[in-house]
Amino acid sequence: MPDGDTTRQGRTLRTPSALREAGLLRPGAEADAARVAERFAISVTDHVAGLIDRADAEDPIARQYIPDAAELVTAPHEVEDPTADAPFTPVKGVVHRYPDRALLKPLLACPVYCRFCFRREVVGPDGGLLTEAELDAALAWFEATPAVREAVLTGGDPLMLSPRRLGAILRRLAAVPHIDTLRIHTRVPVAEPSRVDAALLAALDVGKPVFMAVHANHAREFAPAAVAALERLARNGTPLLGQSVLLRGVNDSVQALEDLFRAMLRARVKPYYLHALDPAPGTARFAVPDDEGLVLLRALRGRVPGLAIPTFVRELPHGGGKRPIGAS
Ligand SMILES: *Cc1c(COP(=O)(O)O)cnc(C)c1O
Ligand code: SF4
Numbered sequence: 001m002p003d004g005d006t007t008r009q010g011r012t013l014r015t016p017s018a019l020r021e022a023g024l025l026r027p028g029a030e031a032d033a034a035r036v037a038e039r040f041a042i043s044v045t046d047h048v049a050g051l052i053d054r055a056d057a058e059d060p061i062a063r064q065y066i067p068d069a070a071e072l073v074t075a076p077h078e079v080e081d082p083t084a085d086a087p088f089t090p091v092k093g094v095v096h097r098y099p100d101r102a103l104l105k106p107l108l109a110c111p112v113y114c115r116f117c118f119r120r121e122v123v124g125p126d127g128g129l130l131t132e133a134e135l136d137a138a139l140a141w142f143e144a145t146p147a148v149r150e151a152v153l154t155g156g157d158p159l160m161l162s163p164r165r166l167g168a169i170l171r172r173l174a175a176v177p178h179i180d181t182l183r184i185h186t187r188v189p190v191a192e193p194s195r196v197d198a199a200l201l202a203a204l205d206v207g208k209p210v211f212m213a214v215h216a217n218h219a220r221e222f223a224p225a226a227v228a229a230l231e232r233l234a235r236n237g238t239p240l241l242g243q244s245v246l247l248r249g250v251n252d253s254v255q256a257l258e259d260l261f262r263a264m265l266r267a268r269v270k271p272y273y274l275h276a277l278d279p280a281p282g283t284a285r286f287a288v289p290d291d292e293g294l295v296l297l298r299a300l301r302g303r304v305p306g307l308a309i310p311t312f313v314r315e316l317p318h319g320g321g322k323r324p325i326g327a328s
Contacts, residue, residue: 032069071282084319108156118278159188167203193229219259241272271310
């Protein structure tokens, strides 16, 4: 684990046996889950475990986080690195695909591990924390690349860093004259809202805008503790955007998407992107065809405020970048 302290947040479930003891694995599912765990990380925070309806075999929260035997099957079209970051990595931890913005991945740990994650081959509790020297080199790259106007922190989840380390990174980036805005992509406000504390809020206060793109896929992820965390961020001056993935069995209906985007707006989060699923290994059970997604989004128009409608995007293969799908 990076220096984020996970124990103070309550018990996080990280093994098939812990999931079984918590009533989150069906009888007989533990052996398959153990095989999944050999390849892909598992984590369900105490907060998320409390959102799961154990009586519902189709629960849309459980489906996002509880390992399934289907993950052991890689479909022919699935690839290990669907966004093809590697050719766009000028220095370890940086992805520079568009001239004016670049990603910084300071670590690859997350509060929860999503079963559909496009980086599932690399994320994990002990993976990818940049060393001090690597982080210094990555930040020096931002300082030396004047075309870059926005630094996007992703990972993994940057809010798994301690506020002290996160604050140091944000302050150094904010001090770069050509960087106008910072952005953090995170699941923490909905997955482990207790991390949004006074120390984190202070770390975000760096004198330049720090946008936060919050990853959530179902209305029930906007539980009271999550909404309160988002309100703290909003009052702190952090503009909030929503980022979702269109997922079979989680949000693949007009009603589920309407509920999700309305829940975001109530939590002061502007829906920004709805991503089509990237074909990472063992994720086929979540796939929704693009034309079906387009029909869903078109049905939302007129039914919800324009403010509630994100841009529907797909990551092109071989590192082609994001492309809006249809005229949604
Ligand atoms: C998605 C992405 C960004 C940010 O794109 P926006 O459309 O500005 O949200 C930046 N760099 C890379 C490599 C990306 O994949
Ligand atoms: S939080 Fe993001 S990076 Fe982490 S497992 Fe989920 S989708 Fe992947």
